Amino acid sequence: MSKPIRILSTKVLTPPQKERLLHAGFAVVEHSFIKTNPVNFTAPAFVEKGIITSMNAIDPLVERGIKIGKCFCVGQKTAAALREAGYSPEVCAESGAALARILIEKYRGENFHFFGTDSRRNELPEMLSNNDTPLTEIHVYETVLNPAKAPGKFDGILFFSPSAVASYLQENTLNDSIAFCIGPTTAKSLDKHHAETVIANTPTAERLILEVIKYFKKQKDHNLDPRI
Incomplete structure (x- = not known):
C-alpha cells in the first residue's frame, strides 16, 4: 500500500481546512512558524x-477603542472580521498592490492611516508615496519568527x-518539496x-488547499508519482 502524500502547513489550519486535506487522503502536519504580538x-x-x-491589526484597534470612518482592507476574511468588530469596510481588494491602485485612482492626495506591523510588505506604502497620497503608518503588532x-x-x-x-528555512531545507504559496510575494x-512553486489564484487558505x-x-x- 502506498504511503499518503505528506503536507506541512506553516500555520495552524482551521478544522474545515484541515479536514478537506485529510478527506482528500493527505497526511497533514501543522506548525505556526510565525507568531504575532501586540505592541504599544x-x-x-x-x-x-x-x-x-x-x-492581526483588528484586535489592537478594538482594545484601544479606535474609531475609523472608512476602512480599506485586503481580503474578504479581513473585511468580515472588520464588520464583526463594528467597522465598515469601504473597499476590499485581493492584495496590497491592488488596494493601492484603487486608492490612487479614487483617493489620490487624501490622507490615510495604515495599521499594521513593522514587517509589512512594501508595495502599498511605496505605491501611495510615489503617487502623492500621504500615509501615516502605525504599527499595532509585531511579527515574530x-x-x-x-x-x-x-x-x-x-x-x-x-x-x-524565512522562519521555516532557519532550521529546514526545501529539498524536493513543492512550495504552495498564498501569493506572488x-x-x-x-x-x-530554486523551488517549484504553485501560487493560489486568490490569496486565501481555501484556494491554496x-x-x-x-x-x-x-x-x-x-x-x-508511483506513490499515488
Missing part, C-alpha cells in the same frame, strides 16, 4: 480613512507569508532557493 502604539482616537491589510525542525520530509509545504518562509521570497489537491491529482492522473 500611539494613534488618534478617530481616523477618517484607515487601511488594514491583516486581521517561530522556527522549528520539521518532522521528516514533505511532498508539499503551504506558505502563507514571506515571514513564514510569498513565492518570490523563495526565488533564490484547492491548489494542493489539484496539483497532486494531476500527478496521479499522469502517473508521475
Whole structure:
C-alpha cells in the first residue's frame, strides 16, 4: 500500500481546512512558524480613512477603542472580521498592490492611516508615496519568527507569508518539496532557493488547499508519482 502524500502547513489550519486535506487522503502536519504580538502604539482616537491589510491589526484597534470612518482592507476574511468588530469596510481588494491602485485612482492626495506591523510588505506604502497620497503608518503588532525542525520530509509545504518562509528555512531545507504559496510575494521570497512553486489564484487558505489537491491529482492522473 502506498504511503499518503505528506503536507506541512506553516500555520495552524482551521478544522474545515484541515479536514478537506485529510478527506482528500493527505497526511497533514501543522506548525505556526510565525507568531504575532501586540505592541504599544500611539494613534488618534478617530481616523477618517484607515487601511488594514491583516486581521492581526483588528484586535489592537478594538482594545484601544479606535474609531475609523472608512476602512480599506485586503481580503474578504479581513473585511468580515472588520464588520464583526463594528467597522465598515469601504473597499476590499485581493492584495496590497491592488488596494493601492484603487486608492490612487479614487483617493489620490487624501490622507490615510495604515495599521499594521513593522514587517509589512512594501508595495502599498511605496505605491501611495510615489503617487502623492500621504500615509501615516502605525504599527499595532509585531511579527515574530517561530522556527522549528520539521518532522521528516514533505511532498508539499503551504506558505502563507514571506515571514513564514524565512522562519521555516532557519532550521529546514526545501529539498524536493513543492512550495504552495498564498501569493506572488510569498513565492518570490523563495526565488533564490530554486523551488517549484504553485501560487493560489486568490490569496486565501481555501484556494491554496484547492491548489494542493489539484496539483497532486494531476500527478496521479499522469502517473508521475508511483506513490499515488
